[in-house]
Amino acid sequence: MGPVIGDSNGISDEEYLVLRAKDALKSDPYAAKAWMITAKTLFPNNFAVQFEAYHIEKAAKNVKEAAKCFSAIFQKFQDEGEMWQEVQALTTSLRSDTEEPDAVFLRDMFSHIPLDVQHQLLLMTAEHSEDTMEHCRLLLLLLRRFPQTVAQHGPRLVDTLMTAEKHSHYQNSVNCFRKLLVCDLLPLLGSNSVELPAKQLFRLLHKSIEFYLCYLMSPSKAIQDLPELESKIEDPWKNLFVIQEAMGRKLGWELSAMFGHSWNKDLYWQKIMQFHQTRALLGDDHPSHKQLLYCITTFFLHCLHEYVSTLDSGGGEVPLVLVEAFCGESDAVGGSVSAGTSGEPKLKRRKTEMADDSSSLTPLLTVARPGNMVVVHNFLMAVRCWDLLHSSDSLERDFTKLSQHLKLDSWLNGFLIDATLYKGRFDEALNKIGNLAALDTGVNAALRKYLRLASTLYCQGLFARSLEHILQVVTSLPSSSILTSSAHHLTNVLLQPSQSNRHLHFLPLTRPQVLQYCVRLLVAALKHQCLPKLRPDNDLAIGHIITLLQFDWPLEEELMTHLMERIRQVGSFSYSLFQNYIVNVDVLEEFMYLSTEQGGCITLDIMPSAQLTSQRRISTRGADKGVKEDFKLAMKRQVARSLEPLDNLIIKFLTSERDLLLQSLQ
C-alpha cells in the first residue's frame, strides 16, 4: 500500500483505483474486491476498470462472479480488443475438451453466464469471424446449445457451407465443409421443425449420400482440412438413415419413416415391397415415385456397402470372391455341365447354405464359414433392390441419373459381375470382368479376376480356356507362409447336394481354398469331358483326376472308388505321369490291390519303361519275378514320397502338364 499512496499522483482516478485493487490482491483479496466494487460503481462506463474486475475474479477462480463481470462487460464493451480476445479464448475453449486449467475455467464460467448472453456471445463471435470455417463452427456451437435458434440460423448456415465448399474446389465430397453440413448441421435441422424448399431438401439428401459413400469408400477415412480427431465418424449408416428419415419427413414421405427404426434388413425390404405394391398403379409422375427411388437407393447402398466390404475383407476377415461351385446330386452343372457322380449321400442342409426361397431355379449360395453367411444375405438384398430399381423404365432412368451423379460405378462393378454370374448371364459377366480389369488394382484383384474368368468359362463349358485362367490363378496364388497360417481344414463345401441346378460359393482367397477350388473345377471339367464317353484315351483324364483328388483326400473318396471300378471294368490302365504325381498311400494301395489276383490282375502301365530292367511293361500277369519286384520297389518309392506337401505337387502338376491337361479337356 505504501508506494501506492506516494507515487500515484501522475495517474488518472480510474488507473489509481485499478492499481490499488491489484496491489491489494497480493496481501488481502477481500480488500482487493472491495476496491474493485468501488471502482466498478464509480466508473461503470470505463472498460479498463470493468475488465480488471473480471481479471481479479478470474484470478481468484470465482466462476460465478467472473461470469457476472464477463456478461456485463460483453454487453457493454463489445468493441474492445482485449475483451474480444477473451471472447475468442472462451469460444475456443467451448469447442475443445482440453483439460488446460484456463480452458476448464472458461467453460465452467460460460455455464454461469445467462442464456441470452450466451446466445448473443456465440452469435457475435460467429459474425465477427473472418474465417468461414471458424464462422460455421461457431454457429454450429450456437445451434447445438440453443436448438430454438436453428430455424433462424440453420438455413443460412446451409447456404454458407455449400457456398464455401463450392469455392474451395475440393476434389471430392469428403471435405471439412461437407462434413460440417452433413454430420453436424443436418441432424440439427432434421430434429427441428424448420422448413426448407423441396429442391433444397433433395440437394441435401444427395449431398449426404454422396458424402457418406465417398467417406466409406476412402481407405484412409481422412476428411480434407479436418484434424484426424474430428474425421472419425462413428456409424455412417446410422447417420445417413437419420438424415434420410428427417429429409423424408420434411418432404412428406411415408416410406422414409422406416429409416427411423433399427430393423433387420428383411423388415426394411418388406416395407419397401408393401409400399411398392400399393403404389404400383399410381404411375411415374406420382410423388411417391421419388420417395421410392431414394428410399430403395439408400437401402440398396447400405446392403451393397456391407456386401462389398465383406468381399474386400472388411473386419479382418479373409477376402472373398463369388465363383461357380458344384452340385452333387443334380446331373447338370451350369446348365451344360454334367457330373457323373451319382449317389452322393443326401446331406442334411447345413447352416452355411442359403437358397432363395422363391424357386429351385435360383442358385444355391454357400459360404466357407457360417460367420460369413451375412454376405449372402446382403448380396441377395442388393440383387433384389437392383432388380426393383430396374423394374420400370422411369425408375431405371432416374436411378441411372442418380448413380451417375453419385459416381457409383466403381462400387457397382464387382457387384454387377457377381449379379450377372448369379443370374447365369455368362457372356455379360465375361464382358464386365474384362472391363473391370483396367480399373481394379487391389492386392487380390488379379486373383479375383482369374478366378471369375475361370469360373465363368467353366459355366459356359469352355474348359480349355478356363484352364488357362486356372493356370494364371496358380501363378498368382498367395504364398504359403502368409495364408496357410490360418490352417484351413478343407471341407466339401464346394460340392453341395442341391435341388437347384446351380451352386455358387463365396470362396475365401486363401492358398489352400483357392487351390482346392482349382482342383475341383478341373476335376469337374475332366469328369464332364471324359467319363461319359468310352474313349481309349480316357486313361489320361482318369489319371489326371486321380492326381487331383489327392489334394483334398479323402473328401472325394467316392469318386475315386468309382474310377477304380471303371479301371477294373476296362481291365487295364495306363498313365505315364503316375510316378511323378501319385503319392497318396491309399491310392497307391488301391493300385497295388488292382495288380493282385484278388484285384483282378489289371494290366497297369504306370511306370516309365526306361526305368524297367526288362524293358517290358509292368505286368501283374508276368511270370517274370524281376518285373514284379521292380513294380513293388517303384510303389515303395512312391509311398516314401507320401509326406511331400501336396499343394506344391499339385501346382507343379498343373504348370508342368498343361499340354496333357489340355489334351484331356478338348
Place this chain on the structure above:
Amino acid sequence: MSISNSELKHILKETEFPFCARIALGRVEEMCTTQNIGRTSGAKHVDISMEIISEFVFCEVDRRGSRKRRLNCIQELQLLEVLCDFFTSSVIGGEAVRNMVFMSLFPPTHSDRSRLLIKLVSMASSTKNVPVLTATGMWMQKLGCTSKYSLDLAQGLVKDYFVLIPKAVSGLQDLPQLAPQFTANFLTAVAEMYGVVEKRHIFSPPPDTLLEVITQWVSDNPTLCLAALMVNLQLALPLGGVPMAAITPFAGLFKWCILAPLHYVSQTSTSDIPTSDCNSSESPLYSRLHLALLESLLECYAPSPGLHCADASATENISAQHIAAIIEPIVRWLKDRTRMENESARIRGELALHMALDRLAQVIQVALVTHSVYGNIQELFSQLEMLPENRLLQIVINTHRNL
C-alpha cells in the same frame, strides 16, 4: 370465556408450579386473542394478565402482592421449558397474538425479568426454537434495536452464550435462515453496543468469536442485513401496535470495520509492544466483513428473483446521520495522534488512517450508488471536509457532490 377470573385464580392457586405457569399462559393467550380481534377493551384485561403473569408465571408475588423468594435454578429451568413449549405450540391467534403474549411477559417496565429473557433466548438459539426467536426479533424491533432493552439483551446473549459455547460459528451458522429478523436486529444491537465510544478509545472491539460468527453470517447471507426491512410489521404486531423505525446493522458494522485499523494502531503505539501480540493487530476478519457488507448493499440494489423489496424506500437502509457518526471518532483519533512522536509509529498511524478513510470512502460510494442512504446527505458531505486528504475520498466526493 368459560370461567371467571376469580375462579381461574382459585384453580391456579391449587396447581403446583410449573403447571400453573402453563395454565396461566394459556389464559393470557386467550385474553390477548379477544383483545386482538377488538372484542374487549384493553386496559382492564392488561391489568389482569399482568397480575396473572407476575403471580403464576414468574411467581414474583404471592396472593397478597408481597414479594416472594426468587425461583431456584431448577424452577427457572422448568419455567424456561414451559415458555419454549408454549411458544412452539401456540397457534390459535397466530403470530400477532404470540407477539402480544411475549410483550406482556417482557414489558419494558419489568427490567428485572431481562435476566430470564436472556436465558430464554440463549436456550431458543441452541435448540433452534424459531417461534421464540421470531418473537424476540419483533420485541427488539418494537422497543428499538438500539434501545437500552435491546442492548441489555444483546450484551447478555454475547456474554452468556456466544462467547461461551464452543464452535459458535458452526453451531449458529443457520440462525440467519431460521430467524432472519431476530438475527438482523441482534446484529444492529451488537453493532451499536461495541461501537460505543469509551474514554481514550474510539472503538471497543468485539470478541473474536462474535466477530467470526457475524462475518460468516453476513458473507453467507447477503440479504441478512435487510431482514428487518423485509417483514411486514403491521401483520405481525397487535392491532394498533406501532413499531420503531427499523434500523439496519449496516452503519454499526461499517463503523467497526472503519475504526478497527485506528483502534489497533493506537493500541500498538501506546503499549510499546510490537505487532506480534495477536490482540494488538487488526483481524483480517474486518476486511472480509467490510467486503461482505458492501456486497450486501449491492445485493439489495439488484435484488435476486424471489426476494422482493416492498417499495423503493426499502433500499434506504442507512441514515446519513449514522454514517456521519463515524467521522467524529476519526477526527478525535487525529487529535490524540499528535502525541505520537516515534517515526515508525507515525508511519503506521498514517497507513491505518488511510485504510480507515479508504473504507469510509468505499462505504459512502457504494451506499450512494445503491441509493441506500437517507437523510441529510449534504450535511454528511460537509462533515467529510473535516477529514484529512485521501484520494479515494476525494474521488467519491467529487463524483457525488456534482450530482
